Amino acid sequence: MARRERVMRMSVEQPLWRALTGYRVLTMLYAVGLFATAYEEFTRPWLAVAYFAVLAVWTLATLPRVANAARCTKGFLAADLTIALTGILLTPVADAHERVQSGGPTLPSIWTAGAVLAFAIKGGWRWAALASGLVAVANLIERGSPARDTVHNVILVCIASIAIGYVVEVARASERTLARALEIEAATRERERLARDIHDSVLQVLAMVQRRGAVIGGEAAELGRMAGEQEVALRTLVSGGLVPVSRVSEDAAEGALVRAVEEGPDAEEPAGGPVDLRALLAPYARAGVSLAEPGAPVPLAPAAAREVAAAVGAALDNVRRHAGEGARAWILVEDEPDEVIVTVRDDGPGIPEGRLAQAEGEGRLGVALSIRGRLRDLGGSAELISVPGQGTEVELKVPKDVTDARGKAERR
Numbered sequence: 001m002a003r004r005e006r007v008m009r010m011s012v013e014q015p016l017w018r019a020l021t022g023y024r025v026l027t028m029l030y031a032v033g034l035f036a037t038a039y040e041e042f043t044r045p046w047l048a049v050a051y052f053a054v055l056a057v058w059t060l061a062t063l064p065r066v067a068n069a070a071r072c073t074k075g076f077l078a079a080d081l082t083i084a085l086t087g088i089l090l091t092p093v094a095d096a097h098e099r100v101q102s103g104g105p106t107l108p109s110i111w112t113a114g115a116v117l118a119f120a121i122k123g124g125w126r127w128a129a130l131a132s133g134l135v136a137v138a139n140l141i142e143r144g145s146p147a148r149d150t151v152h153n154v155i156l157v158c159i160a161s162i163a164i165g166y167v168v169e170v171a172r173a174s175e176r177t178l179a180r181a182l183e184i185e186a187a188t189r190e191r192e193r194l195a196r197d198i199h200d201s202v203l204q205v206l207a208m209v210q211r212r213g214a215v216i217g218g219e220a221a222e223l224g225r226m227a228g229e230q231e232v233a234l235r236t237l238v239s240g241g242l243v244p245v246s247r248v249s250e251d252a253a254e255g256a257l258v259r260a261v262e263e264g265p266d267a268e269e270p271a272g273g274p275v276d277l278r279a280l281l282a283p284y285a286r287a288g289v290s291l292a293e294p295g296a297p298v299p300l301a302p303a304a305a306r307e308v309a310a311a312v313g314a315a316l317d318n319v320r321r322h323a324g325e326g327a328r329a330w331i332l333v334e335d336e337p338d339e340v341i342v343t344v345r346d347d348g349p350g351i352p353e354g355r356l357a358q359a360e361g362e363g364r365l366g367v368a369l370s371i372r373g374r375l376r377d378l379g380g381s382a383e384l385i386s387v388p389g390q391g392t393e394v395e396l397k398v399p400k401d402v403t404d405a406r407g408k409a410e411r412r
Contacts, residue, residue: 013168014068016121020114021066027111028059034105047094051087051107058083059111072122081119081131084112088138106142116161125165132158184296206231229287274299277340280309281331284316288326293333298340300400307374308342308398311382314371315344315394323348323392338400339380345393351386371396 032052035042042048062080065071087108092100094107106112112135120128136154206227213224277298285291300308312331319329327348334341371394375382380398 013121013171016164016168017066017068017072020117020121021063023117024059024066024111024114025063027109027114028056031105031107031109031111032056034109035107038099038104041096041099042094043096044094047090048107051090051094055083055087055108055111066118069122072118077115077119077122077127077131080115081134084108084115085134085138088112088135088142091142092144100143106139113157113161116157117164120161120165121168123165124169125162128161128165129158132161188295225287232287233285273302275302275305277305277308277342278333280305281312281333281342284312284331289316289329289331291331291333294335296335298333298335300340300398304378304398307378308340308396311371311374311396312342312344314374319344319346319348319392322351340398340400342396342398343393344396345391347391350388350390350392351384 032055035048035052039045058080062076065073065076088106091106095104116128116131116135119131132154135157139154209227210224210231213220213222213227216224277300278293281291281293316329319327323346327346329344329346332341332343332345334343371384372382375396375398378398380396382397383395384392385395386392
């Protein structure tokens with residue numbers, strides 16, 4: 001099935017990159033200004049001049065690097081933080097000992113926070129914690145002891161960077177959720193449009209063939225019956241069809257650009273990943289069998305989903321075998337927080353009391369093995385309710401966290 005790809009720009013973090021660009025330039029000028037006002041107090045001013053020359057060139061030359069997440073690579077972040085740490089460690093060499101002990105600013109001053117914030121925006125709060133920890137160690141080495149003002153500045157930078165990193169992570173998760181919601185909305189509108197077009201053409205033709213075949217009789221009646229089955233299946237598909245699964249990822253080339261890729265229900269699932277139970281139950285919908293399902297995917301572990309679908313198939317086989325070809329059946333899928341419930345109900349004559357126990361005693365274990373046995377192996381349950389003359393209802397319950405008989409867990 002062909003894939004349609006749509007790119008949506010929903011960048012929450014992009015303004016942070018722009019703000020960081022301006023912050024780096026302003027703090028570089030601020031650090032140079034602090035040095036200029038205290039030039040005569042430095043014991044090795046030439047060393048400070050050389051460092052600030054490197055800092056200024058680096059800051060201006062790397063402005064495109066902090067324009068978005070793609071260009072801000074790990075190598076750049078490492079080099080940027082190295083320049084900040086080098087400036088901190090050079091401070092006691094270039095500046096007077098009295099200024100260092102009295103809490104004077106380091107050579108890069110607050111420019112260092114920009115390097116840490118780049119880590120936070122790029123990689124989240126864990127990267128921010130790593131970078132701020134290295135800065136804290138460098139500051140303690142520069143000062144020689146954990147003075148109050150040094151500890152205060154270190155904690156401030158650490159908390160601010162970690163908080164920003166956490167906000168960025170939350171924003172990215174929100175973007176992915178929004179992208180998925182937009183894809184579902186777009187798929188729903190497209191399905192509604194197709195439903196209108198199909199209703200005005202294909203469904204009407206199939207319905208007419210069914211009616212005319214019943215009137216003519218003979219082979220035409222069989223053709224009409226088949227047309228009726230196809231009409232029901234097609235009507236079910238276009239009215240409550242499956243929403244394509246979207247895989248959302250970040251396009252590093254555009255910072256926080258979100259790309260959503262629509263895939264048909266036949267697309268291969270990642271190995272070991274959950275599958276949509278609705279896709280396995282959809283083929284059961286036909287003339288005489290109605291399927292009611294949620295509008296969103298119902299994910300289950302692959303083995304669990306296949307077993308549930310097989311149990312539903314076994315229940316429908318029992319309907320055809322014992323209730324007759326004219327009986328109708330309904331499949332209801334419910335997605336609960338901790339479990340998935342699938343109910344199969346028919347309008348047949350029902351099962352006489354004691355008939356199931358008698359069948360098991362005779363060695364006919366269709367319900368016991370094909371239905372209850374499958375659900376029992378999944379850690380779920382199958383309950384059968386039948387009232388003579390009022391049909392039969394089979395309720396299948398399977399937990400979303402499934403452990404098979406071999407003890408291997410399959411999780412969502």
